[in-house]
Amino acid sequence: xxxxxxSLTQRAIDLxxxxxxxxxxxxxxxxxxxxxxxxxxxxxxRKGILTNFQLDRMCTGExxxxxxxxxxxxxxxxxxxxxxxxxxxHRDTGRVVAIKVLRxxxxxxxxxxEQFLREGRMGLQLRHPNIVTIHEIENDARSPYLxxxxxxxxxxxxxxxxxxxFGPLDSLRMMQDICAGLDxxxxxxxxxxxxxxxxxxxxxxxxxxxxxxxxxALADVSSPEAIADCPSARAIDYAALExxxxxxKGDPRSDLFFVGVIFYNVVCGKPALTExxxxxxxxxxxxxxxxxxxxxxxxxxxxQIYAICNKALEFDPEKRYQTPGAIxxxxxxxxxxxxxxDGQSIVxxxxxxxxxxxNEEDAKEGQGKTLIVVESKPELQNILREKxxxxxxxxxxxGDPERALSKFAPDETPPADCVVLCAPDLGNLALEAFxxxxxxxxxxxxxxxxxxxxxxxxxxxxxxxxxIHVLIALPLKVRELRQALMKLTMQSSVNxxxx
Numbered sequence: 001x002x003x004x005x006x007s008l009t010q011r012a013i014d015l016x017x018x019x020x021x022x023x024x025x026x027x028x029x030x031x032x033x034x035x036x037x038x039x040x041x042x043x044x045x046r047k048g049i050l051t052n053f054q055l056d057r058m059c060t061g062e063x064x065x066x067x068x069x070x071x072x073x074x075x076x077x078x079x080x081x082x083x084x085x086x087x088x089x090h091r092d093t094g095r096v097v098a099i100k101v102l103r104x105x106x107x108x109x110x111x112x113x114e115q116f117l118r119e120g121r122m123g124l125q126l127r128h129p130n131i132v133t134i135h136e137i138e139n140d141a142r143s144p145y146l147x148x149x150x151x152x153x154x155x156x157x158x159x160x161x162x163x164x165x166f167g168p169l170d171s172l173r174m175m176q177d178i179c180a181g182l183d184x185x186x187x188x189x190x191x192x193x194x195x196x197x198x199x200x201x202x203x204x205x206x207x208x209x210x211x212x213x214x215x216x217a218l219a220d221v222s223s224p225e226a227i228a229d230c231p232s233a234r235a236i237d238y239a240a241l242e243x244x245x246x247x248x249k250g251d252p253r254s255d256l257f258f259v260g261v262i263f264y265n266v267v268c269g270k271p272a273l274t275e276x277x278x279x280x281x282x283x284x285x286x287x288x289x290x291x292x293x294x295x296x297x298x299x300x301x302x303x304q305i306y307a308i309c310n311k312a313l314e315f316d317p318e319k320r321y322q323t324p325g326a327i328x329x330x331x332x333x334x335x336x337x338x339x340x341x342d343g344q345s346i347v348x349x350x351x352x353x354x355x356x357x358x359n360e361e362d363a364k365e366g367q368g369k370t371l372i373v374v375e376s377k378p379e380l381q382n383i384l385r386e387k388x389x390x391x392x393x394x395x396x397x398x399g400d401p402e403r404a405l406s407k408f409a410p411d412e413t414p415p416a417d418c419v420v421l422c423a424p425d426l427g428n429l430a431l432e433a434f435x436x437x438x439x440x441x442x443x444x445x446x447x448x449x450x451x452x453x454x455x456x457x458x459x460x461x462x463x464x465x466x467x468i469h470v471l472i473a474l475p476l477k478v479r480e481l482r483q484a485l486m487k488l489t490m491q492s493s494v495n496x497x498x499x
Contacts, residue, residue, distance in 0.1 A: 003059065005040040006033065011058055015066055016091075018049050051075050067091070068099050068145050069138060078155075082106065083116065087150060097135065100146040113144055120146045122213050125188050129427040130181030132201060132211040148211075152204045156262070157197035165269030168302050169338050173458065174200075175263050175308070175331045177208035180427075182255055182324035185213060191250065193238055195258035197265065205462065207428040236282050237273070244285035245317050256321045257288075260312025267305060268297040272313065289315050304334035332455075339457060365486055366392030370415065373397050374404045374433070375422040384420070387478040393485075401426060401433035410442040417489050418447040420481070423459050424474065431459045438469035447488035451476060 003011065009026065012018040026043055027033075044050045050058075053075035057065060066073055071088035077098065078085040088099045106112035123134030123146070136147035156174070166174065178200060182192060192199075192213055199212045238254050247253070264272040272291045276282060294301075294309045308330050314320040321327040371388060375381050376399045385395045396416065398404035407415045419437060423430035434450045437443045448469045452459055463471055468488055472481065 005035055005037050008040060017054055022049050071099055096150050098148040098150040100148055102144045116144055122190055126185055128181055128184040129429045130177045130209055132209045151201045151209055153202045155198045156200040156202055159202055166266050168305055171266045172331055172335045174208050174266055179324050179328035179331055181210040183328050186324050191252050192255050195255055236279055240283045241288055247317050253317045253320050256312055256327060260309055263309045264294055270297055369417045370394040371418050372404050372416040373420045374401050376425045391482055401429050405433055405437055408443050414446055418485055421450040423450055423452045423456055431462050435464045438464055449484060
């Protein structure tokens with residue numbers, strides 16, 4: 001479609017991609033109408049009013065696909081045979097999300113639409129630091145879509161293309177994240193059914209998150225032809241493995257074989273299974289048995305890595321790991337062994353806050369002070385609420401760090417005198433909240449405590465501490481926490497942190 005500079009900017013307004021005020025400022029900066037179309041395009045891009053994705057669609061005459069509900073599409077971040085994924089921003093709140101949209105050719109197929117929505121419904125149940133969160137499901141008749149957490153990072157496949165492979169400890173930590181997500185899903189009766197490198201997202205912090213849960217098992221695995229005719233090629237590897245081993249479709253142990261496939265690739269930089277798009281080749285049973293053992297591909301690794309990988313890749317499901325929790329336990333034991341080969345304490349004492357005794361008689365403990373406590377387990381919420389309220393504190397409990405931090409708004413009175421984050425269950429969500437809270441301008445002078453398990457070394461290393469932003473090692477007596485709270489709140493009121 002041919003545009004003039006003026007008609008292009010008007011189309012941006014018509015599509016609600018830009019406001020009249022923004023376009024007026026663009027023309028005011030240009031100071032003349034005698035400009036080229038490219039000059040206007042470049043200025044729109046440079047000012048961040050349009051993205052390349054939006055501009056390209058506009059110039060081809062597209063009028064749809066710029067918004068999904070209240071979410072404005074910025075650009076595409078992934079595309080597969082089944083769906084496309086876009087980075088989007090809420091038009092009113094500015095919230096950044098990922099929108100997964102069923103591709104047009106599947107929208108008239110009832111089975112495909114139901115499979116897509118089923119993935120969304122399952123995802124709503126899976127709130128875990130190692131699983132990409134699904135926030136909303138929209139069964140739009142024209143374009144069904146899922147509103148998901150946006151993960152700032154890349155897929156594991158993309159990272160391996162650059163890195164080649166990972167060292168033993170980093171590989172184990174990735175497996176810990178993957179298995180922790182699977183273990184949580186298993187507690188809800190959910191298996192993944194499509195584990196592969198592209199369905200592991202690696203956040204900029206290094207944390208791994210699983211995406212694309214909820215893939216339905218194939219209805220007919222009675223023959224290679226029936227499997228090959230399946231409209232969703234994504235399940236073929238699982239179906240072929242299960243058919244070859246004689247287990248029922250949807251066997252939970254199938255996920256664990258593909259955990260081994262990922263581990264193998266991460267450690268040695270080469271795939272265990274022959275990579276092919278040919279469906280019939282993917283159905284061959286030999287594909288799951290005739291690959292070099294990890295020890296032939298790479299030597300000199302810790303024995304625990306060979307043992308875990310080989311057990312996960314057992315073709316016989318009875319010899320394979322039986323649950324995600326079982327492999328998670330072995331992975332965590334291996335991490336502990338590598339981090340602490342001599343059996344000494346692995347806690348970085350310098351990273352943990354040293355609590356000095358406070359004379360409680362000299363302090364009005366809790367009087368007039370409000371605490372926000374972020375803990376996901378109801379039983380621990382109740383204990384902390386009761387113990388701290390008995391000392392005069394007003395206690396606000398949140399299970400979600402993001403929701404807790406959203407209560408602190410710039411130019412408004414802080415809703416609490418101190419925040420306590422509990423990292424054992426929240427994991428990296430607590431770490432991200434801790435660093436965000438301790439650094440952003442309107443919260444950096446508010447005391448912050450994070451309770452951490454000494455085994456959570458990545459959290460201890462990653463936390464950005466200060467005199468009023470501290471870590472306390474568990475196990476912890478409530479008296480210790482009370483003393484720390486008194487010291488911190490008194491310290492912040494006398495000596496606010498100034499950068």
